[in-house]
Amino acid sequence: MGSGSGVSCAVTLNTSLTPEQRALYQDVGQINHLLDSARTIALVGLSSDRQKASFFVAGYLKDEGYRIVPVNPKADIILGEKVYPDVASIPFPVDIVDIFRPAQEIDGIVDQAIARKEKGIDSPAIWMQLRLVNLAAAERSLAAGLTTIVDKCVKMEHGRYRGGLHFAGMNTEIISARKRKR
């Protein structure tokens, strides 16, 4: 899936986080491991509007073989999948809670994810999309033992290590002389 074994290049472009915050919330190895091991991704704030960024991301993740779980209080079915009103009401384990809501709403979403872990339902990673940054919520999520990624796009990160992002002319910042994994 990734690019060779153990990519260890600095990925520093297009983030508002400091180097210290990047070390906590944008670790290259952790992102790779998460995208390799995750199967079910809840998308909080997934829009039913075909031209919204969240719709692009969800369609892509579905194409790439992930089970997507739309979370949106105002829809029933998106991309053929049943929609849940909030994170607490998803009745099965999820691996990643991918957040497309404004920073002020992230606290409540993270609380629900932490509660899921306390109840033994699952232990989902928290993923805040590009520019949707709530560092207080990220600290709580990390302290609760949840893998936490901040200010990154899950589609772009998947594309970065799978090679797709590169075909769009983007700077993946990956430097490696090793063969890509099949």
Next chain:
Amino acid sequence: MTHRPGPRKFGFETRMVHAGHVPDAHTGSRAVPIHLTTSYVFDSPEYAAQLFELKQYGNIYTRISNPTTAVLEERLASLEGATGALVVSSGMAAQFVALMTLLSPGDEVVASSHLYGGTVTQLKQTLLKLSIKVTLVDPHNDAAWEQAITKKTRALYGETIGNPRGSVLDLEKLSRLANVHKIPLIVDNTFATPYLCRPIEWGATIVLHSATKFIGGHGSAIAGVILDSGNFDFSRFPAIAAPSPSYHNLRFFDTFGHYGFLMKARAETVRDVGACVSPMNSFLILQGLETLSLRMDRHVGNAQQIARYLEQHEQVAWVSYAGLPSHADHALAQKYLPKGPGAVFSFGLKGEGAEVREDGKKFIESLQLFSHLANVGDVRSLVIHPASTTHQQLTEEELAACGVGPEMIRLSIGLENVEDLLWDLDQAFHALSRSIRA
């Protein structure tokens, strides 16, 4: 000493030979494969639809993207510190595509007057046909930039090292001005290359190159590139933020964020304008790019020696190379181009009017090693008389504004033995003085 290995930010020279190319899983080809193909087989009808809707990454048609060109794009983006790149058929196409992506009829651009002649005609004549007005200003006149900016101004434009007088753009000052007006600063970095100067580090939004020049170096392929810093907030910039009628009302900035401008440039402008590069040319440019730093060190070393020689020559009226303390922009060159201000510069022969124009022709005809042609940034040394060639379509006023007179000779210093180049110039001066005596 114990050293805990962390993620590494690789250096310029490492990225020059590696960035953008991870050997593929199947063949492991170490050299960059040349994908000479127009089109790509789809996985399935659904996948094809996803590609056309820009929801999936992948190749459709080489007019839009190509795997060989993608290596060149990512490598140039890495070297300039850009978020991404779009390689097109030429440097002129790069300018046009960047501007067509940003501008609508009625918009305005304020540009430095120290520009390549072809750029001036594109900005002043061709864009005028699209109802876009470009105001040229003296790049060193702060008040002139300020006064030329109106509510319709959508971009500032300049060359890091101006063609042909070698003036240096005050990148930091201009990017501050662009920021105040919430418009992007576009910088043509062709003469500097990312090895000598990276305008994004000084606040530029969009960087352009004619990759035909030093980036390729060999003078065998034409290409251009558009690079985006990814740092500009296009959310209130209509051309990038508004719903796009040619893409199901897609809002490029909303959906693609810091990559919105380049996605629109690729998926709309180049799709419709068709100024795509040949994958073969992308490969050739990549071959040159691998040795860029080594060549540029030699180019600027040779240029500095030749500029000093010319400055002391009795038949030379002036030398315009920012590497010389006598150049008005010497301090700017030391700030923005500490390794050296490129290898393209001009000098003036003594004399006036028609007489010095004839002397210029005679001088060029007498050179043995300098090739007389219309290009710069080749491994070979080049010479041209701008007033009668590269800048000949300009009006008298435009010629005066960019400082091109009949006495001017432009040199692009190559990688030859510098003593041989000095010999060549010396013998051409001798031929000139013989003809003057005769």
